[in-house]
Amino acid sequence: MTELPAETGVRARPRRPAARGRATAGAGRLAALLVSPTLLVLAVVVLYPTLMALKESLYGAKGLDPSTGFISATEPFVGLRNYADIFGEAGARFFNAFWNTTFFTVVTVSLETVVGVAMALIMHRAFRGRALVRAGILVPWAVPTAISGLLWRWIFNSDGVANALLGQQILWTTEGFHAKVAVIVAEVWKTAPFIGLLVLAGLQVIPKEVYEAARMDGARPVRQFWHITLPLVKPALLVAVLFRCMDALRMFDLPYILVGAQKHSVETLSMLAQNEASNVRFGPASAYAVILFLYVFLIALAFVRLLGTDLVGGGDGRRPRRTEVTA
Amino acid sequence: MTTRTTIRATAFAATGLLLAACGGGSGQDDGKPSFEGRGPITYVAGKDTTGTVQPMLDRWNKAHPKEKVTFIQLPTDADAQRQQMIQNAETKSDAYTVLSLDVVWTSEFAAHQWIDRLPGKRFPMGKMLKPVVETSRYRGGLYAVPSSSDGGMLYYRTDLLKKAGVTRPPATWGEMTAACAKVKRLPEAKGMSCYAGQFQKYEGLTVNFAEAVHSAGGRVTDANGTPDVDTPEAKKGLDFLARSFEDGTIPKEAATYQEEDGRQAFQSGKLVFLRNWPYMYSLAQKSGVKGKFAVAPLPGLNGPGSSSLGGHNMAVSASARNKATALDFIEFMTSEKNTRTFLEDASVAPPYAALYDDKALIGQYPYLPVLKESILRAVPRPRVVQYGDVTSAVQQETYAALNGEKSSERALKDLQKQLRKAVAR
Numbered sequence: 001m002t003e004l005p006a007e008t009g010v011r012a013r014p015r016r017p018a019a020r021g022r023a024t025a026g027a028g029r030l031a032a033l034l035v036s037p038t039l040l041v042l043a044v045v046v047l048y049p050t051l052m053a054l055k056e057s058l059y060g061a062k063g064l065d066p067s068t069g070f071i072s073a074t075e076p077f078v079g080l081r082n083y084a085d086i087f088g089e090a091g092a093r094f095f096n097a098f099w100n101t102t103f104f105t106v107v108t109v110s111l112e113t114v115v116g117v118a119m120a121l122i123m124h125r126a127f128r129g130r131a132l133v134r135a136g137i138l139v140p141w142a143v144p145t146a147i148s149g150l151l152w153r154w155i156f157n158s159d160g161v162a163n164a165l166l167g168q169q170i171l172w173t174t175e176g177f178h179a180k181v182a183v184i185v186a187e188v189w190k191t192a193p194f195i196g197l198l199v200l201a202g203l204q205v206i207p208k209e210v211y212e213a214a215r216m217d218g219a220r221p222v223r224q225f226w227h228i229t230l231p232l233v234k235p236a237l238l239v240a241v242l243f244r245c246m247d248a249l250r251m252f253d254l255p256y257i258l259v260g261a262q263k264h265s266v267e268t269l270s271m272l273a274q275n276e277a278s279n280v281r282f283g284p285a286s287a288y289a290v291i292l293f294l295y296v297f298l299i300a301l302a303f304v305r306l307l308g309t310d311l312v313g314g315g316d317g318r319r320p321r322r323t324e325v326t327a
Numbered sequence: 328m329t330t331r332t333t334i335r336a337t338a339f340a341a342t343g344l345l346l347a348a349c350g351g352g353s354g355q356d357d358g359k360p361s362f363e364g365r366g367p368i369t370y371v372a373g374k375d376t377t378g379t380v381q382p383m384l385d386r387w388n389k390a391h392p393k394e395k396v397t398f399i400q401l402p403t404d405a406d407a408q409r410q411q412m413i414q415n416a417e418t419k420s421d422a423y424t425v426l427s428l429d430v431v432w433t434s435e436f437a438a439h440q441w442i443d444r445l446p447g448k449r450f451p452m453g454k455m456l457k458p459v460v461e462t463s464r465y466r467g468g469l470y471a472v473p474s475s476s477d478g479g480m481l482y483y484r485t486d487l488l489k490k491a492g493v494t495r496p497p498a499t500w501g502e503m504t505a506a507c508a509k510v511k512r513l514p515e516a517k518g519m520s521c522y523a524g525q526f527q528k529y530e531g532l533t534v535n536f537a538e539a540v541h542s543a544g545g546r547v548t549d550a551n552g553t554p555d556v557d558t559p560e561a562k563k564g565l566d567f568l569a570r571s572f573e574d575g576t577i578p579k580e581a582a583t584y585q586e587e588d589g590r591q592a593f594q595s596g597k598l599v600f601l602r603n604w605p606y607m608y609s610l611a612q613k614s615g616v617k618g619k620f621a622v623a624p625l626p627g628l629n630g631p632g633s634s635s636l637g638g639h640n641m642a643v644s645a646s647a648r649n650k651a652t653a654l655d656f657i658e659f660m661t662s663e664k665n666t667r668t669f670l671e672d673a674s675v676a677p678p679y680a681a682l683y684d685d686k687a688l689i690g691q692y693p694y695l696p697v698l699k700e701s702i703l704r705a706v707p708r709p710r711v712v713q714y715g716d717v718t719s720a721v722q723q724e725t726y727a728a729l730n731g732e733k734s735s736e737r738a739l740k741d742l743q744k745q746l747r748k749a750v751a752r
Contacts, residue, residue, distance in 0.1 A: 064438060064712055069466040071439045071712070157588070158580035173527070173583050174730065261406075262528055262719055278410060279715040280439070 050293070057082055057286035075283060082287035093264070094272065094288075101268045101295075103180070104255075105248040108187045113241055115188060116195025121229075123196065124203045141193035149257030152186040156258070173258070179265040183255045190254075191247070195240045202236025203229070242303050249296050269295070362446070362643075362650040370656070371399045371415075372427035372639070373408050377673035387659055394652040396425075405429050405530070416441035416646060424647040425656055427639045428471055430462040430707065431714050434552075437465035438712040442642040443650070444468045450658065455678040458705045463640045465710075470642055472661045473678035475669070477637025478701035479524075479538060479625055480694065482593060482601045482611070486619040487516055496623035500542075500567050503600060503626050504576055510599050520578035522571060523589050524602035528726045531585055533708060533718045534635040535602065536725040538625060539564035541706045542632030547721070547746075548709040554746030556739050563628055565735040569728050582730060593620075604637060605676055608694050622694045624701050634705040638676065676702075716749035 060078040062071045086094050123134045140148065155161045156172035162182075163170055172182040206229065214224050230237075252270035259266045261275070269292040276285035370384065381398055388395045399422075401408040409432060415423045416439065428436060436442045447469040452460050455473055463471040481503075483496055491510040497503035507521035524538075525531030537547050545560030555561075571577040584592070586603060593601040594614040602625060611620060625632040641661060643653045659665060666677035670688060676698060682688060683699035709717050720742060728738035 062439075069438060158583050159591075169580065171580055171583050175528070175726070260528055262722055275719075278406065279713070280413060280435075 053286045053289050053293075056282055057284075057290050059283040061281040061283060078283065082284045083291075085284065086287055086291065093267070096264055097267045097269050097272050098295075100180075100266060101249060101251065101270075101292075104183065104187070104251055104268065105245055108184055108191070108248055109241060109244045111184070111188045112192045112195050112244060113237070115192040116240070117199055117233075117237070119192060119196030120199035120203055120233075121225075123200050137196060138193050140190045141197070143190065145190065145253045146257055148186060148190050149254050152182065152189075152258050156182045173260060173263075175263055175265045177265070179259045179263060183258060183266050186258055187248070187251070187254055191244060195237070195244060198236050198240035198243075199233055202233035206232045238307055242300070245299060245303065246296060249299065250292070362443075362654050364649045365394055365652045366649040367395045367397065368424035368647070368649050368652050368656060369397045369399050369422065370425045370427070370660075371401060371412065371423045371644075373405070374400045374403045376403070377675075379669060379673040383660070383665060383668065387656065391652075391655075394649070394655070396656055399423065412436075412644075413441070416644065419646040421644075421646055421648045423644045424649065424653050425660075426642050426644055427474065428642050430473075430636055430638050430640060431710075431718075433463055433471050433640060433642075434465050434710045434712050435714055436642065437468070437470040440645055442470055443645050444470055445472065445643065445654070445657075449654065450661065451663070454663065454680060456680050456699070456702050458636060458702060458707060459638065459678045462636060462638070462707050462710070471640035472642075472657050473638060474641050474661045474666065475638045475675045476678050476702055477604055477676050478698055478705050479534070479602050479604060479634040480622040480697055480701055481625050482603055482607065482620055482622055484510075484599050484616065484619055485621045487513060487599060490515075496621070497600075497626050498624075498631050499626050500628060500632075504571075507576065507599055516599070519596065520581075520592075520598055521576045522600040522602075523577055523581040523584055523592060523598050525585055525589060526568075526572075526577070526581045526729060527583050527585050527588075528722050529585065530718060530722075532725055533721045534637075535568070536565070536721055537635045537706070537708050538602070538632060539568050541635075542625065542627035543567065544628065546706070548711060548750075552709065552711045552750060554709075554743055554750060556746065557743035558739075561739055562735055565725065565728055565739060567628070568725075569731070569735050572729050573731065582726075605692075605694055605698055606674065608692070609674060622697045624697055624704065631700075631704060634701045636702065636705045636707045638678070711750055713749050717746060720745040720749055 058077060058079055059075040060081065062073070062075050064071055119137050123130070123137060143151070153173065157163075158169065158171055160172075162172065170178050172178050210228055210232075211224060214228055219227070250270050251268050252274065255263070255266035255268060256271060256274075261271065269288060273285045273288035273292065276282075276288060370380075372380070375381070375398075384396050384398055401411050409429070412423065412426055412428075416436075426436075426442065428442075437444070450469070450472050452463075452469070452472075456476065459473045459476045463469060463473050481496065487510045488496070488506060490513055491506070493506045493509060497506050503522065510516050511519065511521070524535040526535060540547055540556065540561045541564070543560050543564035545558050545562075545564050546555055547561075549555050568577070572579070572582070578592075578597075580592075581589070586607070589598070589601050589603055590607050590610065592598050593603075593607075594611055594616055596615065605622075608622065611617070625634050627633065641657045643650055643657070647653060661678070663677075663679045663682065666675070666679060667682055667685075667688070669675040670677050670682060671691065674692060677683075680699070683695045685695075689695050708714075711717050724733070724738040724742040724745070727733040728735045733741070
């Protein structure tokens with residue numbers, strides 16, 4: 001509007017087409033202008049650190065000068081040696097961490113999805129005390145991860161509640177598969193409510209009429225769930241699962257606090273990067289971070305490609321949205 | 328079409344990258360430390376849970392209104408403290424002036440020139456316990472001044488030992504297991520275990536491993552910091568721990584014990600002997616074993632063992648301002664008078680030898696003579712620049728030996744290899 005030249009504003013009739021023609025050219029510029037702050041922020045907080053980490057990953061650790069006993073002031077340029085080391089010399093540890101990260105992601109996100117959807121269905125029901133149940137279910141999500149790590153460390157203590165309930169003496173925080181189980185239980189406890197919350201939002205927009213019609217046609221609750229609820233809630237659920245995957249791939253604090261650093265049974269890629277950085281080797285740390293970045297990126301990309309029509313297809317004109325109701 | 332999600336995914340992943348991108352400062356001015364400038368400074372240490380630091384700073388501030396000290400409290404966790412101090416040093420910030428360093432960090436901080444070499448003559452190092460002073464040196468130069476110390480002691484149940492006819496605390500591992508065998512025959516010792524230390528996979532394991540090796544006559548590194556663990560002596564030390572785990576002298580759950588877990592177990596009557604730090608003494612006095620326990624120096628293979636050293640040293644951050652004030656302040660905080668106050672009010676073990684013989688103080692803390700002996704016989708943990716890598720390797724291999732994954736011989740061979748690699752970095 002403000003871009004309109006003054007003389008076109010005089011007469012009403014020809015103004016509209018003329019204004020619209022100009023608006024498209026101007027709108028492009030305006031759009032760019034409006035988006036630019038976002039792009040600028042993204043460039044500062046995403047692009048710049050990414051490029052810096054890429055650059056840093058080509059430098060080695062500062063060496064110790066044996067004659068003076070001091071660490072040299074500059075980091076040597078080593079090219080791709082950090083990456084070669086990760087796959088060669090430190091390979092066993094890397095692949096172990098890679099496997100742990102993947103294992104945790106697949107298992108926790110699967111369990112969370114099941115538990116989360118169940119929670120959402122319960123929260124969606126109308127019954128007395130619903131507000132209390134909703135609040136109760138959401139509490140774990142509100143607890144900071146570090147705190148929940150400490151809580152679960154008490155539970156999984158050798159004299160803790162977990163052993164008392166099981167009637168066994170399992171040393172959860174020692175190396176072994178049980179350490180993985182401890183992390184998975186704590187992680188699912190904490191983040192299933194997140195999926196529950198997003199799915200609940202999805203459930204609330206499903207019109208009641210659809211269910212009524214289904215009941216008229218004699219569809220049982222199970223059938224209603226598979227043929228109405230699940231397809232209609234799928235877009236929300238997929239967003240939740242994608243978010244959880246991204247999150248789980250970066251998992252750090254829970255295994256670090258609950259089971260401890262240096263524990264190979266639960267060591268994730270983020271923990272490797274942190275370990276290098278804490279030993280003042282920022283080059284190798286960056287290399288780990290870059291690899292983790294690529295991994296997360298690829299998973300996200302694959303996710304969008306395989307399942308993505310519901311994720312991003314909403315506003316896209318070229319590909320019409322599928323109708324979801326197949327019942 | 329995919330860009331929106333791609334950007335989102337990128338944003339998520341980049342958070343991980345930020346972690347690594349924060350580091351990487353370089354360049355160091357070459358000048359010798361000059362300790363000039365007076366004015367306000369900061370004192371940086373872990374969270375003060377005793378509430379005794381600020382009153383001490385208030386006293387300094389009252390006497391030096393133009394050179395006020397602000398207390399910056401870091402997290403309780405030692406790793407987090409080190410992390411923040413390194414970040415401060417790498418960004419050449421002048422936010423931190425005087426640093427309270429854990430004794431094992433001195434070499435690393437000195438080698439990176441994150442802290443200044445101090446004028447040695449200024450501080451009364453001669454009056455301090457010798458092993459404590461060693462922790463503040465790097466390559467012959469003084470880089471920090473000890474403000475506190477700590478040594479391991481053997482807590483034992485006097486009531487049970489007396490009943491079992493054991494008249495004095497064990498001086499060797501053999502005597503300890505023999506005493507245990509006698510105690511275990513008592514009806515009230517039903518279900519008790521003999522011994523525990525800190526065997527979770529963390530810094531405490533390094534402490535306990537080093538103690539076992541040193542107490543058997545071995546060493547982790549030689550005087551030049553070269554690793555030397557693939558020896559028969561070191562094997563005897565590690566064997567003691569590994570075998571004790573195997574035959575149940577040390578209970579299985581001790582593999583999850585940090586200091587507090589062991590203390591709980593001892594206080595609830597599950598242990599006859601426990602290796603722990605002095606902090607536990609006053610806490611145990613308020614527990615169920617009140618009046619039923621005492622402390623002794625750590626036992627060893629053929630005689631008294633040697634402890635690892637704990638404690639803190641004070642150093643001046645290289646990128647700080649007002650370093651003349653900083654030196655005065657360190658002198659103030661580490662003076663015999665003020666470390667005595669910290670001992671009286673917060674039971675912090677002082678670096679000065681004389682305080683351990685003080686009658687009034689022994690009245691307050693009966694364990695002081697034992698602690699002195701422990702510290703005098705102590706061997707510091709490896710003093711190497713790459714301490715982080717060294718302690719990881721020690722934890723890795725010791726842990727494998729203790730849970731029977733590796734023979735102690737294999738573990739020590741692998742450890743030697745790993746330590747060599749770590750030190751050569």
